[in-house]
Amino acid sequence: MIKALLFDLDGTLIDTNELILKSFKYALNEKLNADVSDEVIKTFFGEPLTKTLCRYSENVEEVVSIYREYNKLHHDKLCKEFSGVKEALKLFKEKGLAVAVVTSKVKPMALRGLDLTGLGDYIDVIITPEDTENHKPKGEPAEKACELLGIATKEAIMIGDSFYDILCGKDAGCYTAAVSYTSLPLDMLKKHDPDYVIDNILELLEIVENINKESA
Template sequence: MIKAVLFDLDGTLLDTNDLIYDSFCRAFKEVLDIELPKEEITLLYGKPLKTSLIKYTDNEDLLENLINSYRNYNKVYHDNMCRPFEGVKELLLALKERAIKIGIVTSKRKELAKRGLELGELIGYMDVIISPEDTIKHKPEGDPALKACEMLGVLPKEAIMVGDSPYDILCGKNAGCLTCGVEYTALQLSELIKIKPSYLIKKPLDLLELI
């Protein structure tokens, strides 16, 4: 029986796909003076920033500059490029009506994660928000999902992790949770399917059928 749903944030509940893409483009151009194809950039979605960017430089100063450039652009334009996907509010309300606990498990810093949830009028539905500040190990390790389950008072097998990237699904699997991929991902859907999530949904409200 599913007692809790753990959601990734960006690309799952909040449509910030254009913001993330623009933030990566700005960082690569500003710091390394390179332009990458969109297909390559979308493969970086859903990962901690350092994990995404370290492959492009082994210079610690340049890596730090890349991260800062991304974060600075992202913070400035965040509020204008952040909105819930259609059906998300209705989904969260229905989960609450069924007494299902709700958590966020995100690679986004807590300050900005809360800001996005507030902008989308979603924060009131959340029982816990797990961000990189809360665990030593991050996605794709299971620690963030395990931390969420611990704080929600549920067993991992009683929770389902929902996300748009392979790192989300691996995080849930490594924690012992059920997993659900979203087909409206901005990533290549084939990359998500390769990880073999327990379920796939075409739109947020489809999750209710699984619960």
């Protein structure tokens, strides 16, 4: 019986793809003089920031600070919800489903994105890196969300645009769904065997209905 939907934030509920790409390019290309292509940078989407940037600098905290300064400065201009997300979240709530955000984004910026887009009104639980010792792709963030919602992990679907989301959900024992509108090569996500691949998050309603029928 599915009782909750656990969503990644950036690239899944809100479109920050341009913001993230520009933030990486500023930190890597302009500050470190590292010639990193857009295609390579996009493969880092969904990965914890320190893991990405330590590939290019031993002084990773300084580069993270540069990235976050640029990201924060341009966030509101380049952040928007994906079309139809707000209506979908409202419908999920009307159907009695709990909704959580499980993100690698630090809490202040995650809350800022949710407030800016008006999606925060539909979110029951928000899990950010500050809330767990282990982060994606480990299952602890999804486990923590389920704990706070008072459900078993097998009663949730983890949805995201990165294989880190899929691995997190699988490690926690959740069902998993990858969104096809990811900026990453879709084949990269499919290699990690998500239970579902969806074009629109509204498809989750039918998925939940089918799983719950089978459970009954």
